[in-house]
Amino acid sequence: MGTAAGGAGVKGAEPAGDVPEALGADEGESAERSRPAFYAARSGGWRDWWTLLHPPYTAWHLSYVVIGAALAPRPDAVRLVGTLLAFFLAVGVAAHALDELHGRPLRTSIPAPVLVAATVVSLAGAVALGGVGVARVGASIVPFIVLGPLLVVAYNAELLGGVVHTDVGFALSWGAFPVLTAYVAQAQAVSAAAVLAAVFAFALSLAQRALSTPARRLRRTVTSVHGTLVMADGTETGLDRHLLMAPLERALRTMSWAVVALAAGMAVARLG
Numbered sequence: 481m482g483t484a485a486g487g488a489g490v491k492g493a494e495p496a497g498d499v500p501e502a503l504g505a506d507e508g509e510s511a512e513r514s515r516p517a518f519y520a521a522r523s524g525g526w527r528d529w530w531t532l533l534h535p536p537y538t539a540w541h542l543s544y545v546v547i548g549a550a551l552a553p554r555p556d557a558v559r560l561v562g563t564l565l566a567f568f569l570a571v572g573v574a575a576h577a578l579d580e581l582h583g584r585p586l587r588t589s590i591p592a593p594v595l596v597a598a599t600v601v602s603l604a605g606a607v608a609l610g611g612v613g614v615a616r617v618g619a620s621i622v623p624f625i626v627l628g629p630l631l632v633v634a635y636n637a638e639l640l641g642g643v644v645h646t647d648v649g650f651a652l653s654w655g656a657f658p659v660l661t662a663y664v665a666q667a668q669a670v671s672a673a674a675v676l677a678a679v680f681a682f683a684l685s686l687a688q689r690a691l692s693t694p695a696r697r698l699r700r701t702v703t704s705v706h707g708t709l710v711m712a713d714g715t716e717t718g719l720d721r722h723l724l725m726a727p728l729e730r731a732l733r734t735m736s737w738a739v740v741a742l743a744a745g746m747a748v749a750r751l752g
Contacts, residue, residue, distance in 0.1 A: 516531075516699060517696070517699065518695075518729045518733070519535055524589065528589055532577065533576060536733065536737075537692075540735070541655070542572070544659045545560075545659075545661070546564070546743035546744070547659060547677055547681070548661065548677060549563065550751075551663055552663055553667060559616065560662070560751070563665045565609055566606040566610055570602065571632070571654065571658075574632055575632045577590075577595045577596075577598040581595045603629050607628075607629060611625070621661075624664060631644065632653075635650070647689045647690075651683070651685035652682060654685055655678070655685030655686075656685075659674065659678040660674055688732065691731050694724075694728060695732065698721050698724055698728075706719065
């Protein structure tokens, strides 16, 4: 990226008067690519909270809640809203706040005590909603209420030597678990359909992880890329961070919207 821009300046083919404009465009492009995530807003104020919530990923994993609930024989909208809110608090807020405490990967300026408070309050709210759910659903949901906060803390705080903080741990916690929890919240039991949907969410979450891990590395830790692609016809294309990162993030954007659309379609079909 930077090398290509620098090379254009060295060639001297462009008029001198065009150089400031080109440099300004390059600086803007560099600023965009230096963001810690493709969905990250400019740092500061409420924008840090937007970035912290990982909007496309949070929506993606809340969609698994909708899919699990929609598969139940008689889905109930009130239970679905309660389950969605509980997962939003636990995954959307608490998990991401805890993750930001662990090394500041999103580079927000949210004070550490505020992140701790957000984690504790959100997890408590999720558990409280689960307690309300027990009154409506019964004891079948209790194991999920207990396991949920444990997964959030174990994964995002990398406890137990990071044994949960793996690709498989992510796929189980953020993929399969929401599907099964939402189904049990509706049907009070697990079915073959719910298990198969959990396998789908598990596999798709593994695919998400396979794309997001190298994309994060390119955005956050890689400072330069050197190399050339040589085509069969002899033409050459220089490698840079953007060339490597763009298809990964385009796939992630598309997949997030696709899962949200699927979940919305299932909700409309079953609850409409």
